[in-house]
Amino acid sequence: EAGVAQSPRYKIIEKRQSVAFWCNPISGHATLYWYQQILGQGPKLLIQFQNNGVVDDSQLPKDRFSAERLKGVDSTLKIQPAKLEDSAVYLCASSRPTGTSRAKNIQYFGAGTRLSVL
Amino acid sequence: GDSVTQMEGPVTLSEEAFLTINCTYTATGYPSLFWYVQYPGEGLQLLLKATKADDKGSNKGFEATYRKETTSFHLEKGSVQVSDSAVYFCALSKTGGFKTIFGAGTRLFVKA
Numbered sequence: 001e002a003g004v005a006q007s008p009r010y011k012i013i014e015k016r017q018s019v020a021f022w023c024n025p026i027s028g029h030a031t032l033y034w035y036q037q038i039l040g041q042g043p044k045l046l047i048q049f050q051n052n053g054v055v056d057d058s059q060l061p062k063d064r065f066s067a068e069r070l071k072g073v074d075s076t077l078k079i080q081p082a083k084l085e086d087s088a089v090y091l092c093a094s095s096r097p098t099g100t101s102r103a104k105n106i107q108y109f110g111a112g113t114r115l116s117v118l
Numbered sequence: 119g120d121s122v123t124q125m126e127g128p129v130t131l132s133e134e135a136f137l138t139i140n141c142t143y144t145a146t147g148y149p150s151l152f153w154y155v156q157y158p159g160e161g162l163q164l165l166l167k168a169t170k171a172d173d174k175g176s177n178k179g180f181e182a183t184y185r186k187e188t189t190s191f192h193l194e195k196g197s198v199q200v201s202d203s204a205v206y207f208c209a210l211s212k213t214g215g216f217k218t219i220f221g222a223g224t225r226l227f228v229k230a
Contacts (some may be wrong), residue, residue, distance in 0.1 A: 004161070021211055033218075042122075042220030043162070056217060091161055106152075107218060109161030 002026065004103065004110035006092050018080035021113045024071070025094030028093055031055075033107060034067055034077050035091040044100045079115075087117045120145040124208050124221035131198055132229050139193040139224045141182075141208035149210040151175075151184050151191040156205045156219070165193075165206070198228045 004022040035043035049071040069075040093107040126138040153164040166175030171186035
């Protein structure tokens with residue numbers, strides 16, 4: 001089974017530029033998550049999709065961040081304009097919310113995109 | 119609100135030493151508890167989980183027991199290897215909502 005795919009692996013941009021990240025979840029996983037992981041901290045949920053609908057975007061800075069999952073499969077996360085404090089690793093994860101409730105909460109992570117804003 | 123607190127790192131051990139990484143949580147209801155591991159340059163991987171009080175999760179020699187009375191889920195391994203060097207994250211998740219809250223992570227260095 002292929003894992004969660006993310007691209008690019010690394011991105012360096014200047015502040016006020018825009019950037020986009022792409023994620024392809026594990027096949028059949030209806031739930032997709034985007035996390036921001038700042039150096040030395042745990043992942044912080046930015047947005048959660050169930051199929052192509054948003055379940056939770058309470059911590060997404062909506063003035064500059066946007067995300068979509070149009071066909072309920074792959075997803076893009078965009079930052080426009082970027083700020084210095086957006087430097088972080090952006091992790092995508094997916095899970096399969098079917099079957100028992102115990103199985104619902106196991107998330108599978110991609111390798112992440114490391115963003116440096118100069 | 120719900121939260122997870124882990125012991126600060128880094129933790130540095132010699133090979134074959136005993137490992138404990140403390141984790142406590144604050145949550146209403148009955149969350150599921152997880153340990154994830156992140157090797158350098160990689161995403162997080164589920165290491166083990168426990169879904170109810172007194173459950174013991176185990177994998178690759180690591181163990182953690184869900185202690186509701188002390189709201190803890192400490193990670194242990196009897197004999198660490200150099201290959202265990204990584205960052206370990208404790209996490210909780212409420213059933214039905216899928217949202218997972220992560221601790222800040224504890225970096226482990228194992229010396230040969």
